Amino acid sequence: MLINRIKMNKLIIDVASEKIFLMIISSGSIYNITHQNTKINYEKLTIIIDDFLSSKSIKIEHINAIYINQGSGSFAGIRNSMSVVKAFNVAKNIDYYCYNFDFFKDENDLSYENIPDLCKKYKIKKNLINPIYIR
Numbered sequence: 001m002l003i004n005r006i007k008m009n010k011l012i013i014d015v016a017s018e019k020i021f022l023m024i025i026s027s028g029s030i031y032n033i034t035h036q037n038t039k040i041n042y043e044k045l046t047i048i049i050d051d052f053l054s055s056k057s058i059k060i061e062h063i064n065a066i067y068i069n070q071g072s073g074s075f076a077g078i079r080n081s082m083s084v085v086k087a088f089n090v091a092k093n094i095d096y097y098c099y100n101f102d103f104f105k106d107e108n109d110l111s112y113e114n115i116p117d118l119c120k121k122y123k124i125k126k127n128l129i130n131p132i133y134i135r
Helices: 001-005 039-043 044-053 074-092 112-121
Strands: 007-012 019-026 028-038 063-069 072-073 095-099
Touching: 007 044, 007 074, 007 112, 019 044, 019 112, 028 112, 039 044, 039 074, 044 074, 063 074, 063 112, 072 074, 074 095, 095 112
Parallel strands: 007 063, 063 095
Antiparallel strands: 007 019, 019 028
16 A cells, blocks of 8 residues: 555554553554563564554555663563564664653653654664663
């Protein structure tokens, strides 16, 4: 679909929380989904992402940027999600931004749909991975 290629499609991934959370922000539309936060779902994260995008008629090639929660959280979840995002970056040349909600602690309206704007406001560097694991 050429229309999806022109739109600014952003994908937000958060596996550091209690659930696996995915959100697509696509030119005025916002979609999200959650999955159980389990080792099995970590291992099939690419399939979960692909199914979610397909359900909205979006291909990974149509994603312009990915925003990923770098933690703190589960080592396995963060490691797997960052590996998936890095693979998308290498294979499809999709830029990614690693955020942490602590970066935005002074913000009044801290919601997932604001993450792209907050990353821009706080000058989060693209394509830089710096995970924070729970010890």
